[in-house]
Amino acid sequence: MAGGWSRDGAVQEQIDDTVSDAVAAARARLPKGESAEYCDLCGEDIPEKRRLAVPGVRTCVACQSGRDANVRHSAINRRGSKDSQLR
Numbered sequence: 001m002a003g004g005w006s007r008d009g010a011v012q013e014q015i016d017d018t019v020s021d022a023v024a025a026a027r028a029r030l031p032k033g034e035s036a037e038y039c040d041l042c043g044e045d046i047p048e049k050r051r052l053a054v055p056g057v058r059t060c061v062a063c064q065s066g067r068d069a070n071v072r073h074s075a076i077n078r079r080g081s082k083d084s085q086l087r
Helices: 010-029 048-053 061-069 082-086
Strands: none
Touching: none
């Protein structure tokens, strides 16, 4: 059941679009190509198990953790209520 002027299913479509956008963004950030033996940022060895588990990896676990902490997520607000627009 949709509320207000929206048609039935509109809320679920917004949720589905948000999830699809997040999945596409995550896939775009996945490394591609040949893995590096040494971290591009600090020069430490990248363990063979990590290179096999994540094809195309270019950073060690410590450096990647630091990069992941700095990733900002999309600020797109797909909700249509006035209250959500004021935040």
